[in-house]
Amino acid sequence: MRTAPTGRRSLLTLSALFISSASFISSVSAAPVLEEVLVTAQKRSESTQDIPVAVTGLSGDSLDKLGFDSAVDIGAQVPNMQVSGAYGEVQPIFSIRGVSMSDYSSNQASPIGVYVDEAYLGPTYSHGASFFDVERLEVLRGPQGTLYGKNTTGGAINIITRTPRFDGEGSRYLKAGAGNFGATTLEAGAEAELIPGTLAARLSGKIKQDDGWMEIKGQSEDGAATDFRGGRLALNWLINDRWDAVFKYTASKNDGTSTPPKGEGRTPTPDGNDIDYTGYSRPKSLGFHEVESNASGDLNTRTDLSVLTINYNADNYTLTSVSSYLDADYYQEQDTDGGPKGLLEILWASDSQSYSQDLRFTSAFDGMFNIIAGLYYGFEDLAMHNTYLIFSDFPDPRVVLAKPDTLGDAPYLIDVGQVVHRMDVEKESAAAYTQMRFDFTANFGMDIGLRYTRDTNTMPYLNLSRYTDDGEPVGTWVPGNPTGVDNGWIRLDSNSALAILSNPATLSAATAGGYTHGPFTTASAPELESTEKEWTGKIGVDYRFSEEWMAYASYSKGYRAGSFNGGVYYVSRTIDGGAYAAPEYIDAYEVGFKADLLGNSMRLNAAAFYYDYTDQQFINVVGISNFLENAGASSIKGVEAELWARATERLTLQMAVGFLETEFSELSLANTETLDDPDDQVDLSGNELISAPAVNASVSADYDILLTDSGYLSVNANASYQGDQWFSAYNDRNGYGEIRQDAYWLINGRLGWYANDGSYSVSLWGKNLTDEEYHVYALNLQANFGFDEYIAGPPRTYGVEVSYNF
Template identity: 25%
Template sequence: MKLTAQPKCLVMAMLGVTALTQQINAQESAFSIEEVIVTAQKRAQSVQDVGITMSAFGGDELKEMNVSDVVNVAANVPNVQVNYGLGNNFFNIRGLGLNEFTANLDAPVAVHVDEVYQSKGFLTGMTLFDIERVEVLKGPQGDLFGRNTTGGAVNFFTRRPEDTFSGNVTLGYGNYQTQNFEGYVTGPIADNLSGRLSGYMTRQEEGFYKNTTRGTTEGKVDEIGLRGQLLWNLEDTEILLSLHYGKDRSELLPYEGLGNTQLEGGFCPEYLDGSVKGNTPNCLRGLDLLFNPGAPISQYQPGEDDPYTTQNNLSFTVDNEAFGGLVKVEHKFDNAILTSITGYENFDQNQREDSDNSSIQSIEVYWYTEFEQFTQEFRLTSDLDHDRYNYIIGLFYEHDDYYNGDYLTAYANVFDGLNNYSRYNQTVDAFAAFAHLEFQLTESFRIINGVRFTWEETELNGGTFGGSGITDFGGEEKPETIGAAIASSDLIEGGNVRRDEDVSFKVSAEWTPNNDSMVYASVSTGFRSGGFSVAFANSQDELTALAPEEMTAYEVGFKSSWMEDTFRLNGAMFRYDFRDGHIDVDAPGSPVPITINAAEIETIGAELDLHWRPLEGLDLKAGMGWVDNEVKSDLTLATGIGPVSLKGNRPAFSPEWTFNGQVRYEAPIGDSMTAIFSTDFSWRDDHYLEVNNQPSNLLEAYWLVNARISIGSADDQWRASIWGKNITEEEYTPYLNDLPAFGWLLKGYAPPATYGISLDYNF
């Protein structure tokens, strides 16, 4: 794919910006934009001094935007989405992300919490509170971070213990009888020792959804999280111990279960053109017709098109528990810093769902996972004060132990032959050595070289089995009788153990003609682990072994500050050559999508970020992203609607255009109080939720708008706020499962409009 004339013009514009800033900066201002400090290159730097395309948000900013989870973070960054469903959260950056049905595969966008790699999508759900900042880095980052950073890295940093006593309590109440609490206390404990205890609780007693079958509401939330930290500051050594715990007894958001089959047979036209609704005449659930012949049509067809009205006979329950921690040790030598980070994560998942949203016992899934992760990283970093060079070299090790016991039942009271018990153990051992070297060639020109060697071994034991009946075995719902293997790890072509090696690199250059502008360019490669797609494989062919993903990325960008740093404009354009990408596809005989390797995906795109402070107290932000990507491999799939060619299709969760913005105004009220008015908004172009790009899985473009009004004391001791999220009541589906061979289309909707009040008190 060649660069078009439009991106070439952007390159010229980037070079022109540096000259323009020198002229405009002659103006003076008394209200410059506050500096944002990040650690994207493992040291504290201004975001404007880092030659990486990135976005960063401080903890106070996140609170003002009412950001409570990773989904809200993505909405405020161009070319970033979050794919979420079944309690898993996966970032998608510039069209690269994870769209697998289950979580045994690791994502190409790495997530770190306090520099500890979070390999699975369910690990971040109960740890994101008391946050100091979030950094979203785009493009391969393997020369500096843990594993699988093909698409980028999203790094969360929690607030650390302080050596002076302070605390905070935040209380909130919202619609759907939602109660929120978050707070912390920190301060000295003894000489050279300080501590911090923080926690949160969210309880939503009324769900977003009204269930007409059981006469209840669904989508309730019941979560708690705790974190305790101790920080020792010795003469040349700093030791941080952090432990966290979380418990989630919420309800997953249910599906809108649509049909696709005509009573007389074949697909209904409305399903094929993507216009099917819950009350579409003669567009019924196929398996209902197969196993309940002669039943009233109203049993299969709810007769309404409200996505927040459900009919499922089984509630979507969650009983998840997480525990983990880290020990970080930093020792300062005369001209270097040695860092050790030891991390441990343990997660137990026990969830159930009524997969077809039907009032009869039909398709139901019981999800069960036990997961342990151990990571160890060592880094040696120069003191970062050398005139000519700096370096970071490191070693990384990870061990994962993943047990899966998911059980899918299909008309268990009628026919046990469709029941599928996905039971397996997966272990991962990963080792890497990396180096990041910076050379200052002249006062204004610097080059950066990075290299990473990766060795990984993934072993799978188990597979999928037939089952009959259901029983509770120590909290795990499983078949009463486990039948013969449908697909077995013993029969995988090439064996049940994968060993993958890779050497990736980065070469970049930064030119800073003055203190207010930078132009940078880079070439880098990325690597994402191979593995196995095993969930509910309905035949041996559907238990697929996956080769690693590999990518070469080319990027040029600029960062600039104008008018005495009251106006910032940053931009970048990029090209990705992606090989052996993991994609989720429909299989005619499978009740869930399976994952395969696509030979080639090519991407070009561009981004702009703007921050302007025209008046004291007024901040205006905007971001725009453009991505043009497509599958280049000549690959035809056998699907439930017949053969589908993927060549020329867009990957899932990849809108061509994205836009986001924020407006914030802070004004004094007399001498002792202030008022803050803020809103943030985002727009996502229409995009497909599955790579086969059928009308049934097209998500139309949508806006999200949030707003907040706060009044507080001038010394920030207290603040009262009124807030609203999705205030325009946009209906959109971040999760979809399109299974034409089984006669249904499942859509998971995002929450409707929510609003509430909150009170912050600092002491």
């Protein structure tokens, strides 16, 4: 008997789960009702069931029950969403509906906008720094070009932290935990009224430490360790009957360790081994979470965020001002090759300061018309300082025998030493926006949104220079390369190249005039600037068939600002000549419905969408050069559904499923197997998009096992599924067939005893209970280094947590 393909079997299984769950719930009479979920996704407090937007809202209590303790956990219960923690928990990489970020450069903004208390966070390394004392999490799927603006082509994530209250019902808690890998956590929050009825204050903080789960053989310190400390002060001031203000200051710091990649050699040798260019072959005896890295080191981030929100509350409108200031920096010592020799090691460093101001008018008129209108200004100054250490160890002579005709650039790289890349970027953004709501009848409404954005990106400083392994300056490529050759060296004839690898003594003579640098300088290449003026927006209609059923249809346009190439190149470039990636755009068409069923004991939301994706930005690695490029065009089709149900007083279910069909319709990239011919291009049209699995799903169940007069024993079991996905636009072409991840499940659980009065709880928890082995990122570095790079996802973790509420 013929069996269905894995993806199709998964689809059938998940569909059957949805149908059987709905059938089971419908057979249960007098089920308890679900709680209403309020969100501020459209800049006003509304129920998720009343807004024609695909949004998932999770309360702080829900986050606790699901075991979310970092931003990396967000994607576990949201359809068509993934979160990668390739660079640690404080630097998550988000993907929604196939719209993702493959660029690891710190100057690049994510296409998923991340907001903390309405403050936009540009640097990706700041996205996980505020994930403690959270009141609510909101994930908006689809372009948010009207109310959120640029860099939200895929969606937006709102993290709303707790604000002190005046009714005495504010959350006050102390939570402590311990787990494997030496993990310890301590989180607390408390508040009080400093002036009764006028001024309230809240203090909260979190400490999280562990020894790391990536074992580095022969080293005393493991990789992927966490040492996080964060604190927040929140002030709530009711100035008078009309005016109020909330100020929040968050400071956080992580002094952890980098997650060392695993390097898999892809250069075959006559003796049957696969090696990298230093001759290293990863031993099969190493476990999935073990490496022999020689240079993996610190991963440090620091974030200071201040947000001031002021409201003037009139009888039928509100004026709001949101001012923010962010100071964040980042440093990482990454052993990119993941082996015991000096092949490719990178020191990443970045420092960013930004501020923003949003002024808006929000109406609460009686009648059919309401409006939100505002003005926005933002500015970011980001300085990047990356150091690439290349071929500290000499290549293995077997490389000559293995690839005599396709050596790539390896012979020329062995005397490079260090490449230091310094770049400053300034991003200025100004916008005017409005979203108008027309309720033509009690059941039929329309939203019309429009936003005009003016972005100016400036690169006032760029320098690419070469140093010796000891850090002594040698020369500069940009500025000053006199040859006009966009390469770090001038090629020698093949006999000279082979001689270098065969006899290291010939190195200095053969390469003495080979490098195309000018005299050493710290001066800058000419300043570059680009200004973009863009219109984005939305038009949507919705119809409520009853109090329980609402359907909607919409068209929206999203825009991600252009960006300067944060990778290595060797001659000064122009805006149109490779120094800058143009903006990307999405035209999104969506239909969906939202339904509260069975007396509000079951909630079912679903959507279908089509994206016309133009000029998608992504990083393309060719040799040791990195190019931020635009794909000509691509398309994304998908459907998704979410189900929540209170089946009984004891049982609550949550399920989500998403299906994607993605395709590059226009894309040509360099053939990385023939680097001698820079004009050799590969047509990749028809390939799937990066990080866009065809099937994804999640399920969560809460069941109260035992009920007593003093408390109850409850279990939460949740699981998430990700289908097969590619990490490269090449898919399986040109030696990229291994840059992928097969489908996998992650299963988590929590067993807890909860006091009936809410005063305390004691819980046992576990994540990735089946110890699934999977990768969250991969990169093909075969062309000049002979290996593929993989970053592993976390193994099984478990622990105990005690919480006291007062």
